[in-house]
Amino acid sequence: RGLGGLPPRDASPPPVRWCGPAGGVPDDAGYRIERLVIETAPGVLATANLYRPAGGTTLSAPAHRVGALPAGRAGSPAVVFVCGHADEAKAYPPYQAVCARLAKAGLVALALDPFGQGERLGYLDGGGRPVVAAGTAEHTYAGLQAWWLGQSPARWFVHEVRRAIDLLETLPGVDASRIGLTGNSGGGWLTTLATAVEPRIAAAAPATFVTSRGRYLEGGQHQDAEQILLGGTEHGVDHGDLLAAAAPRPMTVLAAEYDFFPIEGTTETVRRARRSYELLGAPDALTLVTAATTHQYAPELAAAAVRFFCAAFGLPAPADGDEPAVLPPSALACTATGQLAREPGGSAFLHDLVAAEYRAARACAVSDEDLTVWLRERVTSGRDVPQAPGVRWLPGPAGTWHGFWRAETDLWGAGVLLPGATGARSGLRVVLLHDGTAELTTDHPVLRRASRDNRVGGPLLVLDVRGQGALLPRDRSGRSPRSHDSTLYKLLSDLLWLDDSLAAARAFDITRAIDVVLGDARVRAEHPGLGPHRPVHVHAAGLGAHHAMLAAAADPRIADVTVSGPVVDLDHLMTTRLHDDGSGAWHGVLPGLARLAPGRRLHDLLGTRLREVP
CATH class of the missing domain: 3.40.50.1820 (Alpha/Beta hydrolase fold, catalytic domain)
Known part of the structure; x- marks a missing residue:
């Protein structure tokens, strides 16, 4: 196996x-x-x-290219x-x-x-x-x-x-x-x-x-x-x-x-x-x-x-x-x-x-139901979720909150919460960038797009999943996290030994962040109308698009996902000889995904919940 x-x-x-x-x-x-x-x-x-x-x-x-051992000869080991x-x-x-x-x-x-x-x-x-x-x-x-x-x-x-x-x-x-x-x-x-x-x-x-x-x-x-x-x-x-x-x-x-x-x-x-x-x-x-x-x-x-x-x-x-x-x-x-x-x-x-x-594998169809069950199991199985997330919010510039919480026991989640309009349409908008908050700027195109999303009011969370942004591990050799010799590669390999993956764990981090923010009393007091049953809209780019799609497949609370510039293209990654373009797409490895959901199968599974934009 x-x-x-x-x-x-x-x-x-x-x-x-x-x-x-x-x-x-x-x-x-x-x-x-x-x-x-x-x-x-x-x-x-x-x-x-x-x-x-x-x-x-x-x-x-x-005469001796291939032949049976001559009769009566024991032969050499x-x-x-x-x-x-x-x-x-x-x-x-x-x-x-x-x-x-x-x-x-x-x-x-x-x-x-x-x-x-x-x-x-x-x-x-x-x-x-x-x-x-x-x-x-x-x-x-x-x-x-x-x-x-x-x-x-x-x-x-x-x-x-x-x-x-x-x-x-x-x-x-x-x-x-x-x-x-x-x-x-x-x-x-x-x-x-x-x-x-x-x-x-x-x-x-x-x-x-x-x-x-x-x-x-x-x-x-x-x-x-x-x-x-x-x-x-x-x-x-x-x-x-x-x-x-x-x-x-x-x-x-x-x-x-x-x-x-x-x-x-x-x-x-x-x-x-x-x-x-x-x-x-x-x-x-x-x-x-x-x-x-x-x-x-x-x-x-x-x-x-x-x-x-x-x-x-x-x-x-x-x-x-x-x-x-x-x-x-x-x-x-x-x-x-x-x-x-x-x-x-x-x-x-x-x-x-x-x-x-x-x-x-592209010729072997898997039903939507079976694929959803498999993805949900991959994302959620074996997670050690503490009873209390231990959320801490710290004040940032321009009314932002910088927070961190326990995604799992001894594993952290983090993000920046930006204020938004409150009211009856309050919901949560989650932004996932290729490198997390490390690339967050006030004029980031994904942030601008999410801010203009007039379908919902409420706060906007720019999220760091594990191994990214504020949660990026120190590399012992000073290598880029996109290097196959990096500490992040080593941690990904260790997860594979545990029948887990960095991609599945990051998708879980998204669902956990939704739990934490929608259930946090301080956030709800600041944003009346926000609660566990409000819709969640995700805007993602680059590697974040891959993680967001996995999370949406596993968590029906995510109403829709808007993605741009995805770096995980299975047809490209699996059939191109020189497949690594330096983007770190290998962070998204989920063993078995290319067999069960080749090509655009994950896109098809999400259907109208997925919006692809330039």
Whole structure:
């Protein structure tokens, strides 16, 4: 569920194009390297290197491109190596060293470039230069689109691990019953996750990732979109649960003692997960190895991984030796241009996969009733509303009141209340600006439009929702709140772990502000005729338009919404390759909205309650 399901998979081996051996491997290295391109899904190509012990079959020979294990041969065990976020991916020297060590010890190792790394950069300009940075930046850039669908981009990373196993199972000289998985950092996350959901993984060694959600939160770090499990914390899934799901299969957790994945969480998690192994009669199958190093697949951890796989798969203990020779990326490249995107025919990337699913969603109708129920649940579920809002109004210039109140326990709402005509037609006008009160001026066009709304008298509230205006969190690195590296992005990600979202929470803030203002005795004394049953008219612009529409869909007290300059256009966001225009539209992510309400479905739901103006 946290992945949004796994993509459909053809159980037959994936098509492979063998590119020949990698040059530059010393004759006495004890292993050799084959270069290959794997079609992991229709139109999706992955560049890869296959490390094999010296003396085996050369797989680039046509007769051995795909085939069953020869009768009577047990074959070698194999390990899928999943890369962390190093730009070079399979060519990153520490990753080469791990794979070479495995091959020297008698194992086959298959290392794939992940999406957005190595030879698989998905956002190149006409000159072949990346428009979106490799690694975590690309994973988040495409991952934001996946979130709109209610999916984690990790679903496709797990899918590629499964296709790698499909391939290894059919290669000559590989024992299909002894296939393992390892990787560090982002590869450690993928190792942990894939092992939990793929039973064919016989042994696993996640490196420099395993800790606990609680300990990781203490460090204040953010993670790229591929490492966010939607609703994971809300449904009780922590790192230890993923380890426990692997029991009783052998697993060693490899940890750096000086890591931003806190070692305290690592030791606690392994200790707790070991209980599952004990209950299944394999108390020694889960181990922990630490090294006095920083965040990397250090040589000490690489050596420990090789020892682990040899023991798990019944191979002799490996001999100690020097670090394997490192090849330049060009020697390991599987493309003539260095990038699949620049090859004839190209390749599909994460964005293309998301866009295809979005287009399919457009053909699936959801009733108005079902959509309204879903939106109301998303906006209101799990809110911790205090019995008393604790409203405080402070005098401002020109008769304005500056106020704040408890939107939820320990969470604030804020706004500026402007006076208006009172009388029988008194109601409440709410203004939502793109950046909240941070852009409030007396001549702001949205404010002028709301002030001229002669359908209703009464006060006008310019509202700050959480993370905006007076409620904008201090960014620890001084980044813009529109940056994918910002504190606001980190908080949004944390909400996704809780099966919540910033957009749904902000829509709730609007409905809560209506409750507070219409129910406040001081406001009602100042504005006779105003009360809980008076109409509410919302005027919104930019990101505020998106939040206002969500609130109106969930709260029938909002009589109408007038919007201008909206930045959330699902057709644009979901089908445009370079979708982020810097407006911060990703703040509006509500997982599942693009699947249940694609295109202008939300506009249609609001019907005549929605007014769109220039």
